Amino acid sequence: MTINRRSFLKYSGASLAATLAPQLAFAMAGKPHVVVVGAGFGGATCAKYLRMWDPNIQVTLIEPNAQFYSCPMSNWVIGGMRTMDDIVKSYANLPGYGIKMVQDTAVGVDANKRVVTTGKGQKISYDRLVLAPGIEFMTDQIEGFAEGEAAGKVLHAWKAGPQTLALRKQLEAMPDGGVFVIASPPPPGRCVSGPYERASLVAQYFKRNKPKSKIIMLDGHFDVVSKGPMFKAAWKKLYPGMIDHRPYNLVTKVDHKSMIVTSEFEDVKADVINIVPKQRAGAICASAGVRTDTAGVWCPVNGVTYEAPNVPFVHILGDSVASNMPKSAHVSNNQAKICAAALVEMFNGREPNPYPVIGSTSYSATSDETSGPIAVVMRYDPDKEAYIRQPGGGAADLSDELNFAYNLSWFENIWADTFG
Template identity: 45%
Template sequence: MTLDRRSFLKLVGAGAGAAGAVSLPMIGQAAELMPKSGKRVVVIGGGYGGTIAAKYIRMMDKSIEVVMIERNDHFVSCPFSNLYIGGIMTDLNALTIKYDKLAANHGVKVVQAEVTAIDPAAKSVTTSKGTISYDRLVVSPGIDFRLDEMKGYDTAAMEKMPHAWKAGPQTILLRKQLVDMKDGGTVVMTVPLAPYRCPPGPYERASMIAHYLKANKPKSKIVVLDAKPDITSKGGLFKKGWKDNYEGIIDYRPAKKVTEVDAKAMAVMVEGLEEVKGDVINVIPPQRAGQIAVAAGLVGDDKNWCPVDATTFESTKQKGIHVIGDACIAGAMPKSGYSANSEAKICAMNVVALINGKETTELSGINVCYSYITDKDAVSVAGVYTVKEGKIIAVPNSGGVSPADFSAAKTEALYAESWLKNILTEMST
């Protein structure tokens, strides 16, 4: 999902509208877009979580009508987009899916529209094309940015200092800036405090940018300003990978929290104290659940992420609404594409059970995540998840990261390619 200026303004408007919709009586609302006759689940979002929830509900129970609402007519995967930024992939085609086969193969009704409000009491979603009512709602909106914590990073600044943390035009922009940069230039990347989408993502990106610089602009370097005190995901592997491949190219600086940007001066400020200038600046801002989840009152006390039941992914804030993927708090399951895929299936199975008044099933989930260090070496983290005392935990004595000596890195790069092929095929067929 991309966030250009127009859709961002729409979203801000949506936030205000949603607050109104909840408190005002249902008078003068937009027309029903598709009147409901039988059981219906509405899914918001056509990414790693939404597509799978929609497909699996239909696979499990054809008597349930599934309507998936997505603002775009396609989806571009964030996983592997760092390979495009590093020049290893030449376009985004292999990362792009469409929804026509979800409709043809599974009867998912895909509505291309912007969701502007959710009314949990009326069990209805307001979209740019009209309202759609539901029996249960699955919200998989991904992330939005906490721009109030990054002074000066407005939509105009995003065009000069791309985040590229939602794949699409922003990804292409960051790649173009790297290609256009003079040799001897400095790339600056800022990394927020956890939690954020894809914990190892920034470090894979630093690797891919360094890979590009090493081969094409050897006098250049990348400065990573990390708000965290250390690399918290695959840390040992990234450090070894950088030492072996990118010594003198990646300048990693922990505990440097960027709070302000100056797009005109092409500079970022570390907590108002230290200014760092760059020729290309990739700002990865602090994040929260997608705007619609915030507007619908699905976020918890932290005002950022959505607390959910560990069996059904039903919101603990609003009955009948389930939240999956990056937007939800899934205990030990990280904010990754594979987690979203796994959560969507768990949620789908239990949504079907709840709608039919049947017994729900305890969670069993997986996360598998690869990060490329070079064009031919990748490292992984894998985990199996279960529920204990109402919380999602990793199964003890299982899971973990690749061997520290990189003995599996070439093989894992080959497996990673099939990871992408399979997960995107799952989402689009």
């Protein structure tokens, strides 16, 4: 017997309804309650769109920080093109959508009782839990990192906030002729193109203010893996001889007293040290039992609902997800909408859309007047149970002024869409 797609759809809708039966019974008895952990591009978007698309759903958003510092544009602060005021975003609009904001840290999940525990000891029960905590750093993989970070001499600046400003200040204090070492981890991690943008914008600052200075990139990747031709062309044209990119150069050790960064191949003396360590899904994902990919660092999800395959009623969004998608703000925002739409359909007794589509666009600046994009569309294939990259996606070969204008526009619109 062969089964065509039409019959599969007919039956999958019915069997899905069966799996949802207890949930629907609750939903009909009262208003369903979704707890979202993390108010970044994934979590805030999910909370907002749940409320916009179905005001019957109660949404609680747990976030420790009083305001949001945007990773997108944070390299512009490090390069001196913008200030911290430009990347701080308020959460003040979110309660207007009917979102209950809880300023606290989610520290534990009891997936059987469906309760989240917070750092201040609150216990918040949920019908569905959405985890969008972002990344945590595996600093133990680099000897001396923790000590260097505690001393303020080794920064990641890979979560926007105090380290963004601290790195900027160190670059300002560095004498002309100094060496800035930036190290990036092998994939997968947050924002693959970010280190190359950072090198570009620091190079611009050096060229104008400290022209004898150098940037050494110790890259855990085999090449400039994102927007490679674009970055290489910009470096050659705008910052000749300034950026020394060393691929396959994974950092293993750092000594903040001697300011020496050690890779698998060499020791490099630095004046300012910026090391982006390897990352994994936020700790709350481990507590919920969903950080279960083969390496135990990211969270597998059902591509239709973003629910964990092994823990019912727990969904994961954004950088924490184990997938072939880029770990970017754009993808987090888009996943959040797919998850929110699926939850709305399920709470209302309907089958969620089995064919979600993710678009990913990311811009990188190469100077204060040039940027370039990468864009790809990924469609979920229910037979393969995977997102498939559609043909034609990819990066621009050159950065230019038109894309710089679009880059600025992208910031404004994604901030408005997520927090506005």
